[in-house]
Amino acid sequence: MITYVIDDAGALSGPVAFPDIPGFGSQLPGNATHLPKILAAPEPGKTWALVDGQAQQVRDQRGRVYRTADGTAEIWQQLGELPEDLTSQPCPGENFTWVNKQWTLDVYAQRSSLSAQMLEQRDTRLRDAQLRIAPLQYAEKLGMATPEEQASLLDWMHYSVELNRIEQQDHFPGTIVWPDQPQRH
Known part of the structure; x- marks a missing residue:
């Protein structure tokens, strides 16, 4: 008889030999079994297991x-x-979503995700622009704006409007032509 060990999942491994225990002789552990012959190598993706007391090849996707x-x-x-x-x-x-037993790109979800990322970038740029605009608006409202500050305010306001319109670009969100940030401070 040939001895095989049975693992926790039920797969057979071996053959193995256990030493005789002095005074007791040959002992078979509870997770081992005897088979009449040596098992052939299993087919790819399979392993040997005991099924209803018989060695059979079963799918192994562990x-x-x-x-x-x-x-x-x-x-x-x-x-x-x-x-x-x-x-x-x-x-x-x-x-990607699981469709017909394969991963398939969800183009709508991809476009939606990319759109959200681009709008987040836009909003960050708008916040930065607002930090530049606010003091220029205060100076204008108080009648303290210099001609250079008035021109800078208009540049930043135009920039903000262009940023706010990126969704109207033909290839949004895949390709975006970002407006140039004003150089005047």
Whole structure:
């Protein structure tokens, strides 16, 4: 008889030999079994396991797998086919969804994400522009603005309006022509 060890998932490994225990002889651990012959190498992606007391090749997808709902990774430790909500294919990146047993780029989600990023950049530039505009507006309102400050205020205001209109560009959000920041301070 040939001895194999059974791991926690039920896979067979071996053959193995256990030494005789003095005074007791040959002892078989609880996680071992005898088989009549040496098992052949399993097919790729499979392993040997006991199924209803018989050695059979079963699918072995143990290891890192991914949730089809969101692509998050986890460790799978069971033999057999994966449940429908898991795959061995890693999610290639943001904005991919699981469709027809494969990751597919969600173009709408990608465009929406890129749009949000571009609008965030725009808003940062608008905040920076407002920091330049506010003191110039105060000087103008108080009648203290120099001709250079008045010209600078107009430049910054035009810049802000152009920033606010980036969504109207033909290739937004994929390609944006950012307005030049005014040079006059």
